[in-house]
Structures are given as C-alpha cells and as structure tokens.
Amino acid sequence: MPEMTTSSPVPRADDADSDRLRALLERAATGPDSQAWSDLWTELYHNGSLDVADPLVLHTLADLAEVNKADMAASALHLAGALLVQADQRYETRNLRHQYASEVARLLGAANRWRQVTADRNDYCHLLEAVLNLEGDIHWAEGLVWGVVSEEYELECPDPDGCASLWGIIGERGFFSAAEDYALSDDIETFPLHPADPRALEGLGRRLYDLALADGHEEVARALTYAFGEATCPECEQRLSVVGQVIAS
Numbered sequence: 001m002p003e004m005t006t007s008s009p010v011p012r013a014d015d016a017d018s019d020r021l022r023a024l025l026e027r028a029a030t031g032p033d034s035q036a037w038s039d040l041w042t043e044l045y046h047n048g049s050l051d052v053a054d055p056l057v058l059h060t061l062a063d064l065a066e067v068n069k070a071d072m073a074a075s076a077l078h079l080a081g082a083l084l085v086q087a088d089q090r091y092e093t094r095n096l097r098h099q100y101a102s103e104v105a106r107l108l109g110a111a112n113r114w115r116q117v118t119a120d121r122n123d124y125c126h127l128l129e130a131v132l133n134l135e136g137d138i139h140w141a142e143g144l145v146w147g148v149v150s151e152e153y154e155l156e157c158p159d160p161d162g163c164a165s166l167w168g169i170i171g172e173r174g175f176f177s178a179a180e181d182y183a184l185s186d187d188i189e190t191f192p193l194h195p196a197d198p199r200a201l202e203g204l205g206r207r208l209y210d211l212a213l214a215d216g217h218e219e220v221a222r223a224l225t226y227a228f229g230e231a232t233c234p235e236c237e238q239r240l241s242v243v244g245q246v247i248a249s
C-alpha cells in the first residue's frame with residue numbers, strides 16, 4: 001500500500017512541480033480561467049503529476065471557496081471534494097483530511113453557505129456532491145449526483161444470472177427504466193420507477209431530501225425520491241434499489 005507522503009519511494013515533487021502548481025492555482029485565483037482548472041484536474045486528480053498533499057492545494061482551494069464569486073467557489077469545492085475522496089480511496093486512510101482538517105472545515109462551511117444561495121438546479125446538485133465529498137462519510141456522491149444532473153442512471157441488475165444493464169430515467173423524459181438501448185428505439189418496453197415515499201425516507205435519503213426542500217429545490221428533492229427508490233429490471237422484471245446499484249458500481 002503506497003504511503004502518501006515522505007515514506008514513499010517516489011521522490012517528492014521537485015521545484016519545477018511546485019512552481020507549476022503555484023502558477024496554476026494563481027491563474028485559477030485571478031479570474032475565469034477554465035484551462036487552469038482543467039489542468040489542475042488533470043495534474044492533481046487524473047494523473048497525479050502534482051502533489052495533492054502540497055500545503056498550497058487545499059489551502060488555496062479553501063480561500064477560493066470563500067471568495068464571493070460563485071463560479072470560482074464552485075470549481076474550488078468540486079475539485080477539493082473529489083481530491084479528498086480520491087485520497088481516501090487510493091490510500092485507504094483519511095490522512096489527507098486529518099492533515100488539512102482546518103482547510104476541510106473551511107471548505108465544508110463554504111459549501112454549505114453556497115448551497116443555501118444557489119438557484120441553478122445543477123449547480124445546486126454539485127454543491128450537494130461537494131458537501132458529501134468534504135464530509136467524507138460516503139464515496140459514491142459523484143455517482144448519486146451524476147444521475148440527478150444527467151437525469152439518468154446506468155444500472156446493473158443484481159440478479160446472479162447476470163441480466164443486461166438498464167437505464168433508470170429521471171426527469172423530463174419521464175420516470176421509467178428500460179433496457180440499455182432505449183434511446184435507439186421508440187417501441188422499447190419501459191417500466192415505471194418506484195420512488196421512495198418521502199415520509200418513509202431514512203438516513204442519507206432523508207437528509208438530502210430535507211436539505212433540497214429547505215433550500216428551495218423541490219425538483220431535486222423529487223428526483224432524489226427516485227434515486228432512493230426502486231427500478232424494475234426489463235429482463236427479469238425484479239425490482240432493484242437505484243442507490244444500491246450506484247453504491248455497488
């Protein structure tokens with residue numbers, strides 16, 4: 001199991017990397033610079049060529065999340081949450097969270113403030129994702145929120161005989177499940193989804209539903225009842241938990 005910091009056989013980021021990291025964060029901080037954010041995602045998250053444990057990273061992202069610029073804050077919160085979840089999973093420890101506990105607390109505070117003032121549906125969903133990622137209690141917030149934002153979940157039937165995968169559609173096209181190639185045919189069989197009864201929601205579903213309502217996002221709350229509800233497999237016609245399959249994937 002690789003260690004995250006000094007005991008790693010991999011040399012620590014050299015000066016050139018530190019300079020590059022600093023330059024990218026400065027560009028992200030000085031204004032709308034989508035290329036800088038894209039490069040930060042690539043180098044910190046996707047290929048790890050820059051060191052996520054560098055003190056600049058979470059400190060700067062926390063600063064940007066607290067600036068009164070919604071787009072900048074959203075970008076900082078999204079990246080910070082994703083980096084923390086990735087570190088949890090990659091190293092199977094919460095060392096990064098512990099090392100930067102005060103920055104994580106600042107980021108979480110900012111995410112909760114932005115959540116309450118964000119009107120755009122999808123921006124709001126991504127702030128919920130950031131809150132969950134920053135809290136770090138679950139590692140599948142991206143999958144959960146992805147389905148609400150894209151209005152569809154790609155699911156696998158848990159039947160041991162192995163059915164085909166299916167789509168759960170949640171949104172303007174309706175609320176149903178269908179075989180994977182539903183988009184290719186008009187006459188494909190669909191099965192209505194079974195949303196959770198909001199009064200019966202528990203745990204995370206209960207909490208997110210109540211948050212969305214309290215924040216004025218009724219449509220997100222409704223979508224969450226489907227995410228925490230059940231779909232019918234088009235092949236074997238058994239019912240399966242949508243969120244259960246998000247977790248399993």
Ligand SMILES: [Zn+2]
Pocket residue numbers: 157158159163164233234235236237238
């Ligand atoms: Zn099935």
